[in-house]
Structures are given as structure tokens and as C-alpha cells.
Amino acid sequence: MTKSYFLNIKRSLLLLCALPLLSLADTPSSAVTYLGNEALLFSNGDQKVLFDPFFHNDYGSYQLVPDEIRDAIFSNEAPYNDINLIVISHAHGDHFEAQDLVDYLGKHKQVTLLAPDQAIDQVTELDSSLTNQLTSLELDYGDAPIVTNLEGIEVHSVRIPHAGWPSRKEISNLVHRVTLNGDNTIIHMGDADPNDEHFAPYVDHWKKQDSDVAFPPYWFFISEQGPAILRDRINANESIGVHVPLEVPEPLLLSGARYFYQTGQQVELK
Numbered sequence: 001m002t003k004s005y006f007l008n009i010k011r012s013l014l015l016l017c018a019l020p021l022l023s024l025a026d027t028p029s030s031a032v033t034y035l036g037n038e039a040l041l042f043s044n045g046d047q048k049v050l051f052d053p054f055f056h057n058d059y060g061s062y063q064l065v066p067d068e069i070r071d072a073i074f075s076n077e078a079p080y081n082d083i084n085l086i087v088i089s090h091a092h093g094d095h096f097e098a099q100d101l102v103d104y105l106g107k108h109k110q111v112t113l114l115a116p117d118q119a120i121d122q123v124t125e126l127d128s129s130l131t132n133q134l135t136s137l138e139l140d141y142g143d144a145p146i147v148t149n150l151e152g153i154e155v156h157s158v159r160i161p162h163a164g165w166p167s168r169k170e171i172s173n174l175v176h177r178v179t180l181n182g183d184n185t186i187i188h189m190g191d192a193d194p195n196d197e198h199f200a201p202y203v204d205h206w207k208k209q210d211s212d213v214a215f216p217p218y219w220f221f222i223s224e225q226g227p228a229i230l231r232d233r234i235n236a237n238e239s240i241g242v243h244v245p246l247e248v249p250e251p252l253l254l255s256g257a258r259y260f261y262q263t264g265q266q267v268e269l270k
């Protein structure tokens with residue numbers, strides 16, 4: 001029996017127990033839907049947040065947001081209608097595209113963009129008329145978390161370095177904890193580095209609020225310290241991986257971790 005046969009079996013078993021695909025007819029009132037790479041729609045009743053929704057670079061291996069979904073977001077079609085907030089983790093090409101945000105925000109004046117200053121600066125450079133829709137987070141490594149309140153949406157943001165630390169340390173990667181309607185809370189981790197020395201100093205921040213689900217980049221599941229950070233540090237009831245390559249890495253397949261890998265997958269929040 002060849003190794004690839006074994007992997008195929010393993011893959012189909014995973015497909016069987018895969019997370020459900022989005023069905024618009026029965027979209028639960030509180031849910032997180034996977035759009036591609038680290039792009040998520042988090043909704044609770046009338047409140048909706050998009051994370052890292054616009055980007056064009058797949059680096060040859062990641063899931064882009066399909067054109068139909070992108071078009072639906074731009075034309076305010078359900079379930080991407082009446083978005084309250086767009087949250088950006090960091091200004092890298094597989095998470096963020098300034099021109100798209102300029103176009104979207106210009107068209108949807110009720111939407112706020114919350115992003116690291118590096119991303120906001122790129123948006124402002126292209127269009128200086130959007131400033132009242134922009135919330136710029138200026139955070140250095142080790143800074144206290146910033147709390148933002150936008151009409152009942154609460155966001156706690158902390159700077160956790162990009163994977164590969166200490167290289168790329170100049171990139172402001174933010175881990176955002178978002179609560180909608182005081183009801184459901186999730187953590188979006190961007191491309192965080194899976195090293196507890198970045199997370200341990202924020203013990204009070206993690207304790208302050210438990211989360212329904214954390215969405216770490218998949219490498220947390222297959223790194224040395226990542227699993228313990230997810231289990232013991234960040235106070236999340238479960239974790240679902242994102243940023244999963246189209247060709248799912250073998251260690252991830254074998255890890256038993258839950259992860260999004262197909263656009264439309266959804267998790268309902270109770």
C-alpha cells in the first residue's frame with residue numbers, strides 16, 4: 001500500500017467529518033463563515049464583521065476568496081450585506097489590498113475599517129477622504145492591548161509578532177478578540193508566531209474574556225508551543241485553523257485539528 005493511498009483515505013475521512021458548507025437558507029443567527037485564507041465573516045444577529053476579506057496574492061498555495069463572494073461583498077448581497085466593520089490583521093498581500101478597501105469603503109459609507117497603522121497609512125495614501133471611516137491601531141511589541149468600541153462591537157487588539165520571529169518583526173501583526181452584541185466572542189490571530197513568550201505577558205488580557213472560538217494560522221497545530229498556547233493561554237473554548245494551503249500539509253492532516261480549508265465552511269456559535 002503506497003503512502004499516497006493512505007493519505008487519500010485519510011483525506012476522505014476528513015472530508016466526511018468536515019465542517020458544514022454554508023447554506024444561505026439556514027444561516028444561523030450567530031456564525032463564522034470561511035471565505036478563503038484568513039478571510040472570515042463573523043455575524044451575530046444584525047452585527048457583521050469581515051476579517052482580512054480583500055487580497056489577491058495566494059503565493060501559489062493559499063485559498064483566494066472566490067470572485068462570486070468578492071462580488072457579493074462589494075454589492076452588499078446577503079449574507080455579506082450591511083457589514084458594520086472590517087478588521088485587518090496585517091498589511092501582507094495574502095490578507096490585505098489597500099485599493100480594494102478604498103473602493104469598498106467609498107461605496108459603503110456605514111462601514112468602519114479597523115487595522116494596524118501600516119495598513120491604514122496605505123489606504124489614506126490612496127484616498128484621504130475616508131478618514132472618518134478609519135480606526136488606526138498603533139501598537140508596538142509589548143504594548144498594552146487597545147480596546148475599541150463601535151456601536152456595541154467590542155474589539156481588543158494586541159500586537160503578536162508575525163510568524164518567523166524575529167525576522168519580519170517590523171510587520172505589525174495584530175491578534176483581535178471581537179465580541180458581538182455582548183454575546184459571542186472570537187479571536188482572529190493573523191499570522192501570529194507560535195511562541196509563548198509573545199502571549200505570556202498578556203495573561204490578564206486573555207483571562208478577562210473567554211472566547212467561543214479562536215482562529216489561529218494552521219501552523220499553531222503543528223509547532224512546538226502552538227497547541228499549548230491554544231489550550232492553556234488564550235482562553236478559547238476551541239480552535240479552528242485557517243491559512244491552510246490548498247494542498248493540506250501532511251502533519252496537519254495527521255494532527256486531528258479542526259480547520260477551515262474550503263470556502264463556505266461554517267461554524268455555528270451558540
Ligand SMILES: [Zn+2]
Nearest residue numbers: 090092162191
Ligand atoms: Zn503575513
